Amino acid sequence: MFRKPMKMRDLEIWGVPSYIVDIWEKYYSLYLLPVQEEAVRRYGVLDCNDNQNLLVIAPTSSGKTFIGEMAATNQVVREKKTIYLVPLRSLAEEKYHHFRDLYTDCDINTLISSRDRREYDKKIIRGDYQVAVMVYEKFNYFLLEYPNFLRDVSLVVIDEMQMIHDPVRGPLLEEIITYIKKNKPDLKIIGLSAYLDNEAGFLNWISANSLLSHQRPVELRKGLVREGTFKYITHNNYYRGEETFFAPDEVRDNSYEDYLKKTASYFVEKDEPTLLFFPTRKDTRKWSGWLAGQIDAPRADGAIYELSRLEETRSRNELLYLLEKGIAYHNADLSWEERNLVENYLRTGEIKLICATTTLAMGVNLPFKNVILTTHKYASSNGDHGNSYLTGMSMADVENMGGRAGRLNQKEEDNFGRVIFLAPSLLSETVVQNLYFNALKPANPAEILQINDSRGKYNSVLTSTAPAVTATAAAFPAGQDIKTSCRPSKKEKNFTNFLLKEIAKGINTEEKLDNRFKGLTSDFKKDDHYWVFNFEEDDLETEIKKSLKILIEENLIKYGKKDKDAKKLFLTGAGALINSRRIDMDTYLLFKKYLESKRGKLTNLEIITLLAKSDEGKNIPIPFPQFNQTTDRYKKGDWKYYYQSRMTELVSDRGEDGKEIYQDILELKGEDCRLELDIEDYLSIKKALLLYDWIGDREIKEIEETYKIYGGAIRKLGESFSWLAESLGWNKKKRKKEELAAIKRVSERLAWGVEEEGLELACLHIPGLGRGYVRVLLREGYNNRKCLEELGEEELSKVVPKRLAGRIKRRFSGENSKVKERRLDDGRRLATNPSLISQLKTENRELKTILEIDRHRPDRIIFEGKEVKVTTIGFSLICLLAQHRGQVVGYEEILKELWEGETDAIYTRIIQHIHKFRKDTLDAIGNNKINKEKVKNIFKVVSGRGVMLNVNDKELKIN
Structure with a gap:
């Protein structure tokens, strides 16, 4: 059948708004590619009432990604929500910025959620979005922890579906697909995949309409x-x-x-x-x-x-x-x-x-x-x-x-x-x-579409199957057969954790578990799983009983209380946390035991060492020395004692010798008691030292040279440990607020490699604003978002590279325009509601108060809502200046009022108090360049004359 390529503008027939088509024509093309046209015409990707799943398998560069984008955008214009899944954090960032760049002006609210992008998690849980870009792991966590977050979702797009054969993400992806098919059968899945190794077997398992294209536009x-x-x-x-x-x-x-x-x-x-x-x-x-x-x-x-x-x-x-x-x-x-x-x-x-x-x-x-x-x-x-x-x-x-x-x-x-x-x-x-x-x-196509195009750009052969719920043998390329196609397999080492996961799926009796594990390890015929798991244990029935006993003893599972549930197993709160966070059971128990038994304040070094000593921490890989390494990797022993000695010195310098966490890895009783450890323990010490330096004040080049590891690998290690640190605060029972806050700060700092003062800037998530430039901005006195908002791009370019300065200003200019729009909306509301006007005036008057003095509290003043401690004489000086606000009070008058009778009183004592006001105020409100100028201008010293409290009546409140 011959036909011209389909015009992008023709999508208006399927209900796509013209302003969306304008964007697609500008960004992509005036015409659809063959696989895109087929998805629209025959597979209903723009039909929001069609909830049949679709798997698109096509070469790289064939245009399949746009199929998912079309479907997601079309859901939005019909007031429905889409979740767009990708396997990697970097891909999530790219897709998130792509949607934001193209569709923000259309008011499409796109959010992102990954291991280190948590700022929108609550909004996603509430459903306050239209498109959410998520990584596989985070989506799976939401499924288990907040299953209702899918209540208003109509479409899930799974990009890079070929990851189903990845040993790490493949089983996870299978769990996601199985969960949706079982618990949300009306939720549509569109899978986008490059070539698959076991195409026939996967199509047979997933049971979806399949659109296969072996053709490339180039x-x-x-x-x-x-x-x-x-x-x-x-x-x-x-x-x-x-x-x-x-x-x-x-x-x-x-x-x-x-x-x-x-x-x-x-x-x-x-x-x-x-x-x-x-x-x-x-x-x-x-x-x-x-x-x-x-x-x-x-x-x-x-x-x-x-x-x-x-x-x-x-x-x-x-x-x-x-x-x-x-x-x-x-x-x-x-x-x-x-x-x-x-x-x-x-x-x-x-x-x-x-x-x-x-x-x-x-x-x-x-x-x-x-x-x-x-x-x-x-x-x-x-x-x-x-x-x-x-x-x-x-x-x-x-x-x-x-x-x-x-x-x-x-x-x-x-x-x-x-x-x-x-x-x-x-x-x-x-x-x-x-x-x-x-x-x-050559493929044996079920249908050949000849595109009539004189320039030859769109002449292509498209291979596809007729729409059907279950793929048939006609869908498979030559040489593959459904019955003989092989599933991927994986050696599963953590039997107990795997068992816990199966119980969470509802396979919750010993009989069901026995049958399930036999099915997981046998040739698949009737079972609904895709991956095959090989276990080290020979006697699975005995191992199941043994593991169930451990899980019950550790209060991770329990039997039902009602008669009908007496033989059924259920996860406890702790068991559910382990399952949703996908953390090793032994790691959880180590964290729980240590935090319950510890005494005293929880320090940063202590937290990091605890993470590094856990099984999960040991399994997080650290590269072999990547440069300037003359010895044969880790076969020489000198490096081990070097890091052990460094850790011993650090613990001693910080006065943490008595803490339990260090006792079994360090030489804390003298050189004659050198501890011989396993290689994993020595590597744990190295990781702990590296990560402690990572969140400290050392330059990245210095850290690289010390540990012989590149900066990118160091950051990846920090991100992995950030996730692990987050797990320390899961079980919030019996945890002090200070402990939870300390753990949270360490988790965030590990993700970015910044000192505590730099967290606000790092958490802006501006591309390129990483550890190094956060440190540069802090040195210049810019330590919060307000500083960056108020700085001009030219001035900012003197501190950071021009392209980064541009990104920073674009971020805030976009947000400020939204604030401006909201203010216009507020203005329209105020015009019809006079009571709001008086309310707004009250709020504005309160916000203008800068300095508050309470005569009944001579130990403090309030500056911009923050408490600043003062001495008795300092409070008297503030009150005197407040009586003459906006005027210069001479040195002689101040000395006479406050130090009358003291013959040694000189004006330098006044200056010392003013400097102390400034310092203590900055400690309270934040010591940055903008605040320095503000405080200096309010507590103003006029050379040769005196000092002035430079505020007006509205900015000063005296009780």
Whole structure:
């Protein structure tokens, strides 16, 4: 069937408002891509009355993400709510800002919730939003802790659904889908997935309408380079062709380095942005540095200029060297600001080559022409952080990483991308051919849509299944079969926690648990689960009884009280907390026992050490020394005693020697009693020291050099421990308010790496306003949002980089415009309600009071609502100045009134009291640059004459 591509404007027929279509035409295109059109015409993504689930499986860059966006936006205009799920915090931030940038003017209220974005959680629980962007883990926590938060939600969009096969997030994603299908069957799910390894098996399990597209809007040439020739097969049409990159005699056989250099050089000369995937962060740094020494490429002047103004880190200095050749690396060791700069200057064309880890294969939309897969292996831990290893890439991995090439660009007539393997030897050529290219076969489409377009941009084949609740065999690509397709499997080490989770799902009798665990470990035929779990325990029935006994003894589960529930198990409050927060049971019990038995004040170092010693803390990975390391990782023992000695000194200096938490890990009884610990305990000490420095006043470069770890990895460690610190305050019973407040502060500081004074700025969540720039602003006296609101952008640019200053001002200008609109609304209400006018006048009069003096309380004054302690003579001085407010009171008059008869009284005593007023007042209201000027102007010293209380009658209140 031939037809023209569907116009974006035609979406008005489906009820999309014209102003929304205007945005889509401006930001995306005048036309829908084939997979988007199919989703609208045949799968009802814009039909709010259709609650049948939909799974869209399509290549990277095919336009599937916009399907979820269309559906979410259309729900909003019909007064319904959408939750948009993503696997990573970085993707949540990107999607959140995307929705805010595009739809804020349309008054679409978009919120975000992730591990470190908690400021909107209460609003999401109340339903005070229209679109909520959440990470998988946070959404699952809300399901278990606040199940009613879904009461008004009509659509859940799950992006990056291919994560179902990830060992960590896959089982979690299965739990989310299962919960919705069981408890909210009317709630529509739209899943958006790149290629899946077990496509047939997953489609059979999820039971949803499936829209499968194997076509890309931009052609992709997939092949390998051998002896200078790129032999490829096209993705859409399976056309075979060749390109010559370099002469065969320019490289040596079996020389990976020669092939890498010549291929990368060819793309630099052609001015084609290229992404090189490497298995580890170490490899990205190593090979980007090697390429910079081998390739002649233009200098990235703009990037160098901006980067040189960023906070000094080891990664920043490495990038400055690489950018001399227009090269960069992109991995988790970079700060957000460094990653953002690399991405921006790739878009401008200054950066030509980026060496990245596989995390860049997901979510980030960058205009690469070429992708080079430097190896057919990548780093995997299978969910076990302690045992990472290199494993082979699947076909889905290759397709999804290679899909970063050839992004849709309407300005290019000849638009294609390349995904390239290097084959420096005959053996490597054979291996790649056998692993990937021999398996490529044309799809057997259920329907072919020929798009009639003379320019050839939209000619495409779309493979799909007819709408049906359950996928059929016709939906599956050749070679896959429902009955023989294999589910992913995982080795589950924490049997007791797993058992607790199953009880929470309602599998709450011993008989049900026995059957459930047998089903989880057998070949699936009738069971409704997708993942297979392998347990270390041989006798599951005995292990279930043993674990149930432990859970009952620890008061985490209990039997029902009623006769009909006598054999049923239920989670207690503590058990429910462990389950919803997904924390290890032994960690919870350690926290509970320590906090209940401790005496005295809970210190920051004590909290961090407790976290590091827990099982969860030990499982949070810390990188091996990443640079300047001459010994063989952790096989040499000197480092262990170095950190142990440092911790001993720190504990002693802080006077915490007697605290129980340190007794089994430190040398607190003299050098003759050196404790020999397990490697995990030594690493716990290292983590505790690092995190204590992280929330302290040391510069990040100094911390990096001390612990041989990059700043990005340090922040990731801090974020993980922030989540763990939050768990300390879960069980609020028998906890003092001061303890809970101290734990909360440590949790927030760990997330940002700031001192307590910097929390207000850090929690503004302004992109790029991280630890380093918070410290810079604090040094300049700007320690709260009001300071930043009142500063001009030009003045702010003298303190922080210009682009960050711009972000800060844009944040507040946007918020201030909303405040202005609310004030206009208030004005309209006041015009029709005179009683509100008098109320508002009263509030305004109260707000104008700056200084309050109570003659019956000579020990204090009140400044802007804050209590400031004063001496008796100081109070008398304030009262004297208040009687003559707005006037200069001479030194002689003050001395006569307050120090009459004292022959040694001199005017410097007056100045000392004024300085003390200023200092104590600033301690109360906040010592920042703006407050300093304000207080100095109110307690004013007029040189050579006297002092003045510079307030008017409305600003002063005397009782």
